[in-house]
Amino acid sequence: MKHKLCDLSDVPLEGSILVPFFGREVHIYRAGNSYRAAANICLHFGGPLECKDGHFVCPWHGASYGMASGERLSGPAPKTSKLMFLSTEVDETALYYIWAD
Numbered sequence: 001m002k003h004k005l006c007d008l009s010d011v012p013l014e015g016s017i018l019v020p021f022f023g024r025e026v027h028i029y030r031a032g033n034s035y036r037a038a039a040n041i042c043l044h045f046g047g048p049l050e051c052k053d054g055h056f057v058c059p060w061h062g063a064s065y066g067m068a069s070g071e072r073l074s075g076p077a078p079k080t081s082k083l084m085f086l087s088t089e090v091d092e093t094a095l096y097y098i099w100a101d
């Protein structure tokens with residue numbers, strides 16, 4: 001099964017776009033030659049994430065995360081926590097969330 005997240009042409013060369021995802025939001029961005037889709041949820045208390053200077057930062061208490069790995073870099077989120085990434089695939093024009101039945 002798959003669900004379209006966005007057109008590839010909508011993804012900026014730097015930073016991310018936020019797209020709706022079943023009542024929540026997902027950051028879509030480029031990582032090298034691929035695309036990533038990370039849930040817009042801080043792993044401390046669920047705050048939103050802002051894309052700043054190549055990192056995700058939570059404005060609630062300052063946790064930061066690497067965009068490529070999703071790993072927590074600093075702040076009050078658990079040291080080994082990692083952002084939630086969606087499984088995705090692309091075709092010629094769009095990025096999709098994919099899951100098995």
Ligand code: FES
Pocket residue numbers: 042043044045046047048058059060061062063075076077
């Ligand atoms: S909810 Fe994100 S740092 Fe606290």
